[in-house]
Amino acid sequence: MLWVLRFFTCVPFVHSGPIRAYILAHKDAIQLWRTLMGPTRVFRARHMAPDSIRGSFGLTDTRNTTHGSDSVVSASREIAAFFPDFSEQRWYEEEEPQLRCGPVCYTEGGIHCAAGTGGPGPA
Known part of the structure; x- marks a missing residue:
C-alpha cells in the first residue's frame, strides 16, 4: 500500500514541468548514474553524499530531482516507455x-x- 501513496505523491511533481529523459551508455551505467544521483532519500543524500545531484539539489524525497533505473530490466522497460522507437x-x-x-x-x-x-x- 505504501507504493500507492508514493505514486500519488510523485504524480503532481512529475507533471509540474518539463523533464529530460536520457539513455546512458556505459558498461556500468546503472551503478555509475546511481552513484552520481546519490541516495534516494534527500536527508540521507545531504549527509552521506553532499556533492551528489540529490545532495545538492533535492528538495524532498518525492522531489529529489532525478530518477535512474535500478536494474537492466527496469532500464529496458523505462527506455521503451520514453523512446518507443529505440x-x-x-x-x-x-x-x-x-x-x-x-x-x-x-x-x-x-x-x-x-x-x-x-x-x-x-x-
Whole structure:
C-alpha cells in the first residue's frame, strides 16, 4: 500500500514541468548514474553524499530531482516507455561499435555519430 501513496505523491511533481529523459551508455551505467544521483532519500543524500545531484539539489524525497533505473530490466522497460522507437538490439549491433572508436559528435537534433565517419560534426 505504501507504493500507492508514493505514486500519488510523485504524480503532481512529475507533471509540474518539463523533464529530460536520457539513455546512458556505459558498461556500468546503472551503478555509475546511481552513484552520481546519490541516495534516494534527500536527508540521507545531504549527509552521506553532499556533492551528489540529490545532495545538492533535492528538495524532498518525492522531489529529489532525478530518477535512474535500478536494474537492466527496469532500464529496458523505462527506455521503451520514453523512446518507443529505440531498439536496444540495433544500438548494440550498429551504433555501439562505432562509439567505441573515439569522440562522438551530435547534430542540433541530438543525433550522434562517431567523429570522422562522414556524419555531422568535425571529421
